[in-house]
Amino acid sequence: MNKKTAAGISIIVLALLLLQTIELQAAVGCSLNDPDRDIKRIFPKSTGYRSEFISIAERGGQSLLKQIEAKLGDKFDTEYEAIDVPYSYYVVLTGKEVIGYVHGVNQKGMFGGMQIILATSLDGELLDMYYQKVSSPESRKFRDKSFTKQLVGLSLSDFYHHDEMQGRTCPSDRVGAIKDPTKKSHDDFVATLRGIKKNLILHSIFILKRSIDDPHKTVKGEKR
Amino acid sequence: MKLLMIAFKNLKRRKLRSLFTIGGVAIAVAVLVSLLGFSAGYKKALTNDIDKMGYQVLVTAKGCPYEAATLMLKGGGGLRYMEQDVYNGIVSDERIDKATPQLIHTVYDPDRLDGRGGFALYVGIMKSHLELKPWTKFKSGKWFTKDDADEVIMGFEAAELEQRSVGDKIFIPGIEKILTVVGIFERTGTQDDGVIFLPLKSAQQLFDLKDKISGIGIKLKNIEELGQFEEDMYEVPGTQVISMAQVKGTFLNLVSSAKVLVTSVAIIAVFVAAIGVVNTILMSVFERTQEIGVMKAIGASKLDIFRLIWMETILVCTLGGIAGNIGALLGGSIVERVVKGLLPYAPEGQIVLITPTALLTSLIGAIILGLVAGIYPAYRASSMRPIEAIRSGE
Numbered sequence: 001m002n003k004k005t006a007a008g009i010s011i012i013v014l015a016l017l018l019l020q021t022i023e024l025q026a027a028v029g030c031s032l033n034d035p036d037r038d039i040k041r042i043f044p045k046s047t048g049y050r051s052e053f054i055s056i057a058e059r060g061g062q063s064l065l066k067q068i069e070a071k072l073g074d075k076f077d078t079e080y081e082a083i084d085v086p087y088s089y090y091v092v093l094t095g096k097e098v099i100g101y102v103h104g105v106n107q108k109g110m111f112g113g114m115q116i117i118l119a120t121s122l123d124g125e126l127l128d129m130y131y132q133k134v135s136s137p138e139s140r141k142f143r144d145k146s147f148t149k150q151l152v153g154l155s156l157s158d159f160y161h162h163d164e165m166q167g168r169t170c171p172s173d174r175v176g177a178i179k180d181p182t183k184k185s186h187d188d189f190v191a192t193l194r195g196i197k198k199n200l201i202l203h204s205i206f207i208l209k210r211s212i213d214d215p216h217k218t219v220k221g222e223k224r
Numbered sequence: 225m226k227l228l229m230i231a232f233k234n235l236k237r238r239k240l241r242s243l244f245t246i247g248g249v250a251i252a253v254a255v256l257v258s259l260l261g262f263s264a265g266y267k268k269a270l271t272n273d274i275d276k277m278g279y280q281v282l283v284t285a286k287g288c289p290y291e292a293a294t295l296m297l298k299g300g301g302g303l304r305y306m307e308q309d310v311y312n313g314i315v316s317d318e319r320i321d322k323a324t325p326q327l328i329h330t331v332y333d334p335d336r337l338d339g340r341g342g343f344a345l346y347v348g349i350m351k352s353h354l355e356l357k358p359w360t361k362f363k364s365g366k367w368f369t370k371d372d373a374d375e376v377i378m379g380f381e382a383a384e385l386e387q388r389s390v391g392d393k394i395f396i397p398g399i400e401k402i403l404t405v406v407g408i409f410e411r412t413g414t415q416d417d418g419v420i421f422l423p424l425k426s427a428q429q430l431f432d433l434k435d436k437i438s439g440i441g442i443k444l445k446n447i448e449e450l451g452q453f454e455e456d457m458y459e460v461p462g463t464q465v466i467s468m469a470q471v472k473g474t475f476l477n478l479v480s481s482a483k484v485l486v487t488s489v490a491i492i493a494v495f496v497a498a499i500g501v502v503n504t505i506l507m508s509v510f511e512r513t514q515e516i517g518v519m520k521a522i523g524a525s526k527l528d529i530f531r532l533i534w535m536e537t538i539l540v541c542t543l544g545g546i547a548g549n550i551g552a553l554l555g556g557s558i559v560e561r562v563v564k565g566l567l568p569y570a571p572e573g574q575i576v577l578i579t580p581t582a583l584l585t586s587l588i589g590a591i592i593l594g595l596v597a598g599i600y601p602a603y604r605a606s607s608m609r610p611i612e613a614i615r616s617g618e
Contacts, residue, residue, distance in 0.1 A: 080387045106387060111395035111402065112386035131335075135386065135395050137402075139335045 030115045031088040031105035031212045033132060039092055042119045042128055043100055048093045053086040054206045064205075067212050071201055073163060074194060077108060089207050098122065103203050104132060107195030110187045111135045116195040124208050124215065125155045130197065136188050141181040156200040156215040159193075231535040238508060242540065245504040249544025249590060250551055252493040257552035257578060257586045259483070259490055260560045265577030266479055273414065273571040279441035280450065283310065283457060290617035305436035306462055308428075314440070314460070319453055321445040322351035327424055328438040329431045331398040346396070346417050348427025348437075356441055360416065365390035365407030370461045372425040377407040381417040392421070399430055413572055494589075497544070498597045505537050505601040516605050517613025530606035537598025538591060545590025549583045 031051075032038045040051050045073075056065050065083055069075055090102040104117040112135025119128040129151045132141055141147065154174055162175035170176065180189040204210045211217040226436060235242040285304035311325040327348035336342030351367060354360055363383075368375045378388055383405070392405045397457070411417055427436050444450060450467060457465040509516070516529055552559075560576045 077387070079389065080384070093589075107388040111393050114383055134335055135397075136398075137395055137400060138337075139397075143335075 012115040030106045030117075030132070031091065032102065032104065032117065033183060035090060038088055038117075039102055042102060043092045045094050046092045046099060047095055049102075050089065050091040050093065052089045052207070054089065054202075055084050055086045057084040061207060064212075066071050068198075068201055068205070071160070071212055072194070072198055078190065080108060080113075086201055088109070089203070089208070091207070100127060101203065101207060102209070104198060105195050105199040105202070107198070109135060109191050110185060111137070114188075114191065116192065116199060118196065118199050118203070119150075120200075120203060123155070124204055125153060126151055126200075126202065128152065128194075133187075136182075136185050138182040138185045138188070141190065142192065144181060147179075151196065154196075156197070156204050159197045159200065160215070162216075227531055227535050228539070231532060231539050234508070234512075234532075234536055235539060235549045241504055241507075244390070245500055245540050246499045246544040246547060248594070249541050250547035252490070252497040253545050253548025253586045253590050254551040254555065255486075255490045255493050256589065257549060257582050258576060259486055260582035260585065261482065261552070261556065261568050261576045261578040262486075262559075262563060264582070265575045265578060266571070267476060268577060269571035270476065270571040271572060278358075278443065280444055280447060280468055281453065281457075282439050282468065283314070283442065283460075283463050284439040284466065286462055286464050305433060305438060308435045308437050309461060310463055310501060312439050314442075314457070317453075318441055319446070319449050322348055322352060322355045322443045323440055324356050325424060325437040325440050326350075326353070327427045327433060327436060329427060329433065331396060331431075333397045335397060344397075345419055346422055346427060346431075348424040348431075350424050353421075354442055356443055357412075357416070360412055361410045363410040365405070365406045367425045368406060368426075371423050372429060374401070374403045374408075374426060375406040375423065376403045376563040377409060377421045378405060379409055379417040379419045379421070382420050383408045385418075395428070399429055406548055414570065423470045440578045454614040494593065498593055499588040500539055501537060501594070501597040502600060504540070505533060505598065506604065508536070508574070509533060509601050509605045512605075513608065515614045516608055517610045517616070520608070520610040521614065529608075530602045533602035533605045534595075534598040537601065538594035541590045541594030541597065542587070545587040548590065549587060552578055552583075552586075 025210045028082055035049065035051065039046055056068065060067075061083065065076065073213070088104060091098055091104060092100045100122065101120045102117065104115055107114040107116055112133075114134045115132035117130050117132050118126060121127055129148050132137075136142060158174045162173050165176060175193065178193070180186055182189060201212070204215045205212055208215075234329065285306040305327075308325060311323070314320070315323050329346050329348070330343040331346060332341060333344045334341045336344065354367075361584050363380065365377070368377070376394055378386070378394075388405045390405055390407060393402050394405055409416065422430070424437070426438060434566070444453060450469075454465045454467060457463065464486075518616060519529065556576055556578050563575060
């Protein structure tokens with residue numbers, strides 16, 4: 001293939017990819033309302049970002065879904081958490097260096113859909129969490145920093161550890177120590193934790209390429 | 225064919241210049257194609273939007289009719305209200321086939337837009353709503369159990385956004401009310417998809433608008449009676465009548481004004497492209513004066529030279545036309561998004577409809593441009609005298 005033919009094919013492929021991206025964005029479950037503004041706010045040192053849209057269907061299909069559900073401890077809603085829903089990931093950059101990730105999921109709440117956005121470090125540790133959308137009579141309590149800051153520093157391992165505790169009181173159970181900020185919206189509190197855990201599981205598999213069973217291991221089995 | 229090959233090779237000798245000239249023509253053609261596509265697409269989408277409202281006539285409280293129509297089409301609020309007695313009074317009119325009242329109301333939701341606040345839209349309806357919009361089907365669930373039930377039916381997209389299923393609860397901020405979802409409509413491709421519907425009576429109670437409605441959608445038995453019906457409606461105090469045909473005409477007129485401006489820009493682009501083509505080919509002719517002289521000296525006729533230069537011009541414009549068509553096809557969705565963002569009211573669906581006719585028309589236009597733009601350079605080249613042309617380089 002000569003250079004001109006290769007250049008021609010590259011242009012066509014790029015054009016098709018561009019069109020495909022436009023199609024995908026229209027169907028994404030939970031993307032940021034204003035990525036330029038939101039990412040700069042979360043990561044003030046960022047100079048740019050790269051967005052990726054990944055679905056369970058394209059990364060492993062039904063078998064992966066079953067594994068994720070097992071780890072989540074709950075079934076996915078077939079209507080609103082369908083296998084082909086593309087999840088949006090923003091890889092945050094300073095120059096060419098990756099400094100973190102921003103990713104969101106939709107989560108069914110008591111009175112409406114929640115959009116839970118997480119900012120995580122390169123190791124998958126929670127740096128920030130906020131609700132892009134939450135419908136609840138006690139929404140202010142959920143949005144309050146005194147609640148969201150309790151989540152900072154957690155990682156997927158903490159959620160797995162919380163499951164192992166199975167309701168027992170344990171000082172090392174950091175997820176169990178998080179206090180429900182509301183009086184009448186406990187189900188929304190539980191839904192928030194489910195949304196965060198789902199978000200972290202998907203991020204761990206899709207972006208950090210970690211093992212679903214052990215978030216410290218990469219898929220090739222290398223211990224980090 | 226031989227002439228075409230020679231013309232093509234001549235263009236290849238000055239690749240960058242030829243590419244820029246082709247690019248200029250391509251931009252002009254792409255603008256033209258998009259404009260033709262917008263002209264066809266907008267009218268079709270607007271007609272579809274208005275037809276899918278199900279009404280021929282809208283009776284609303286007095287105010288600016290176009291503002292009212294825009295708000296109704298966009299699903300906005302802020303309308304004036306009128307008494308429900310108006311509906312009770314006219315519903316028995318024999319000329320009316322179907323009529324439905326509705327109450328549109330917006331509620332401030334502090335949780336919208338990342339907690340910065342925004343407005344949520346609620347529409348109170350009666351069962352006659354479904355008669356006027358027979359294409360509206362239930363995806364799940366059913367109609368309200370009572371006229372004043374604390375229930376909602378959600379449009380397809382509203383349900384998707386809120387992740388609601390039948391039986392779920394929904395919270396209305398501002399009035400701090402929790403309602404139950406009893407039904408979800410299938411996707412209709414209209415503004416109704418993003419709306420949350422309540423029973424009219426419930427909406428009047430919840431929003432403290434007892435016996436008030438925003439408007440009445442009406443379908444007549446005989447559309448020819450529309451004129452007289454409108455006349456009669458003007459007698460009803462505090463109301464105004466908006467015919468959907470008028471609304472469509474008004475939007476098309478508004479867009480026509482914008483189209484005149486864009487067409488002017490497109491004509492200027494075509495004019496600039498034509499000058500660019502003439503300039504490029506003329507430069508090429510002057511640079512090849514000696515070459516043309518030699519061609520004539522060894523037997524090329526005036527017509528041969530004319531045809532060669534003319535062919536080069538046509539080739540540039542044809543390639544530009546093809547590139548412009550490809551550009552318009554690839555960039556159509558981007559143009560669509562930009563136009564939708566700029567228009568005061570953008571109907572649902574595709575508003576830039578690039579048809580084969582538009583593509584063909586633009587391509588033929590580009591070829592005609594080549595035919596016209598090539599005449600002068602071809603004439604200059606063909607009228608050169610061989611000896612003077614050969615000597616000009618000495």
